[in-house]
Amino acid sequence: MTNWISKFVKPKIKSLFKKRSASKDKAALWINCQCKSLIYKDELFNNLSVCPKCNFHHKLTSQERFSIFFDNKEYTILEAPIPRDNPLQFPNYEEKLKKAREKTKQPDALLIADGKLDGMRVIVGAQNFYHIGGAVGSASGEAFLHGVQHAINNKSPFIFFSASGGQKMQEGTIALVQMSRTVLAINEFKKHNLPYIVVMTNPTSGGASASFAGLGDVAIAEPGAIVAFAGARVIKDTIKEELPINFQKSEWVFNFGGIDLICERKNIRSKISTLLSILLKKKEEAISTPDVKSFEEDLQPARKKQII
Numbered sequence: 001m002t003n004w005i006s007k008f009v010k011p012k013i014k015s016l017f018k019k020r021s022a023s024k025d026k027a028a029l030w031i032n033c034q035c036k037s038l039i040y041k042d043e044l045f046n047n048l049s050v051c052p053k054c055n056f057h058h059k060l061t062s063q064e065r066f067s068i069f070f071d072n073k074e075y076t077i078l079e080a081p082i083p084r085d086n087p088l089q090f091p092n093y094e095e096k097l098k099k100a101r102e103k104t105k106q107p108d109a110l111l112i113a114d115g116k117l118d119g120m121r122v123i124v125g126a127q128n129f130y131h132i133g134g135a136v137g138s139a140s141g142e143a144f145l146h147g148v149q150h151a152i153n154n155k156s157p158f159i160f161f162s163a164s165g166g167q168k169m170q171e172g173t174i175a176l177v178q179m180s181r182t183v184l185a186i187n188e189f190k191k192h193n194l195p196y197i198v199v200m201t202n203p204t205s206g207g208a209s210a211s212f213a214g215l216g217d218v219a220i221a222e223p224g225a226i227v228a229f230a231g232a233r234v235i236k237d238t239i240k241e242e243l244p245i246n247f248q249k250s251e252w253v254f255n256f257g258g259i260d261l262i263c264e265r266k267n268i269r270s271k272i273s274t275l276l277s278i279l280l281k282k283k284e285e286a287i288s289t290p291d292v293k294s295f296e297e298d299l300q301p302a303r304k305k306q307i308i
């Protein structure tokens with residue numbers, strides 16, 4: 001039935017929605033950087049998600065990380081065992097997991113992939129902060145152990161890109177025990193004399209920094225990444241003092257010897273390739289590449305023992 005509502009009111013309402021969705025589409029093309037610049041998403045993506053104006057290293061998903069790290073963007077995601085979703089029946093946790101999976105297209109925040117770096121086979125793990133803040137629970141623990149075992153079986157180096165706020169409170173002790181499980185896995189891995197390199201990305205904190213992310217043979221971090229255990233706000237509220245401006249940024253942690261090397265995203269492939277050549281006792285090849293010099297300049301002269 002045609003009346004004044006369908007003739008005048010409905011089209012007007014529809015046009016309002018159209019306008020809104022058009023502006024939403026436009027907004028989807030741009031991203032707001034911390035430097036308050038509006039950056040075209042394609043431009044940011046082509047620059048490895050690093051702001052061309054302020055050099056801020058934006059967060060990457062696990063698959064974005066893999067595609068910029070492996071040769072020719074070729075890799076295989078390993079299927080790790082998936083434990084029970086909500087072992088403690090924490091309220092609303094299943095719904096949260098479902099939303100995170102839909103949003104990120106990942107079953108868990110931590111993925112492991114097998115591929116090549118400059119022709120060398122490497123196993124790589126990467127956490128996705130967009131999946132419940134990269135929180136570590138039993139699924140991440142299983143994936144990590146699976147990755148370590150796969151690297152041992154194939155006598156390959158293990159590279160890990162950390163991005164996590166800590167352990168999953170919804171899994172309680174089960175999440176906490178992943179700290180010791182992953183530490184034991186790395187201990188086992190090191191018995192095989194294979195290199196384990198960690199790249200700490202923004203942010204690496206809580207249980208992740210206190211376990212597997214803190215055990216790399218070489219600890220690399222991206223510029224400006226937060227590398228911490230407890231958050232700055234918690235510390236400030238506890239000690240009731242102003243904190244340094246750069247507090248817990250990778251450059252600050254580097255100055256105290258907690259990080260060996262700060263490396264821009266565009267150089268990570270070449271730095272790790274050089275490091276692996278050295279660690280795998282292929283020094284002849286490493287010395288012949290110009291990258292060795294810059295790596296040695298950037299590296300801490302001697303890793304300080306000061307505890308931060």
Ligand SMILES: [Zn+2]
Nearest residue numbers: 033035051054
């Ligand atoms: Zn910026």
